């Protein structure tokens with residue numbers, strides 16, 4: 146199993162398919178101006194703090210380094226690049242004003258680590274680690290995000306949690322502070338370190354992600370960040386790209402957009418047409434299933450397809466477990482609501498509740514279609 150970084154874990158959590166396309170299939174994501182900008186600003190902070198002895202570089206040296214390290218890739222226009230460049234200069238000027246007077250040598254800058262979590266290697270690079278007067282350590286991560294971080298964001302930031310794990314393993318000193326440094330406003334936002342239970346939770350999450358990857362579990366999972374850089378490979382978007390690829394399908398390609406529009410029209414008609422609607426739905430669902438698609442596109446609409454499963458329990462299996470424990474009367478008539486309540490009841494032996502939970506199975510599965518109106522091209 147290859148080593149996992151925070152970026153990979155977070156991408157897998159967001160969309161396992163996108164992770165696979167990028168890190169297993171090796172597709173390159175598009176260059177973006179804000180990524181180039183973030184890289185340059187990180188390089189400058191590293192240059193400032195990575196001196197062998199104080200003092201740190203002067204403002205003039207910093208701005209000279211900034212010019213040399215500037216990356217032009219990914220900006221949408223020369224104007225946009227110029228705006229970012231001027232803004233970066235302002236940010237660095239403020240950065241020097243703040244950090245030159247109280248400069249202290251950090252313990253580490255751009256610290257590379259690889260630690261073991263179970264049989265998984267977690268790897269990464271921490272922007273800065275400081276030693277505090279109390280003897281403990283502070284983890285600092287620079288961010289060029291637009292908005293300042295909220296308390297909730299900070300409390301739930303997985304990257305800081307994983308970095309705390311790595312730092313405590315690297316130096317055997319306690320981490321006493323976790324900081325995200327908001328570069329745009331030159332504001333450090335800090336919180337106390339994670340408690341052992343949170344660290345354990347993060348370890349489990351790393352192991353779960355690694356298990357998912359090893360099991361080849363890569364479902365496409367939509368979020369506000371969609372479409373990513375690889376929509377042509379995604380079951381939610383690839384139908385849009387089929388004509389470009391010159392692919393012909395079982396269902397005549399020209400009929401798909403018509404079917405989608407017909408489906409939407411039928412929805413609006415009177416009840417008597419419901420039968421026809423259902424038939425069309427089934428045709429589209431079969432098509433999606435046969436083609437491995439989660440979405441098909443017409444001209445003005447798209448249909449999202451999913452097989453919706455309903456979970457439940459089989460009566461003989463549950464009865465066989467509950468009767469010997471004298472608990473069968475608690476779910477009399479095999480009432481699924483009462484059964485769920487019993488599973489939650491901490492007075493019932495945990496082993497029995499675990500076994501009952503494991504009995505849960507898919508009792509029905511129905512195809513469902515959701516209509517989405519497309520705005521303009523999209």
Ligand code: SF4
Pocket residue numbers: 160162163365366367368370371372373374375376378379380381382
């Ligand atoms: S477009 Fe598809 S593959 Fe890309 S992130 Fe969204 S769901 Fe995942």
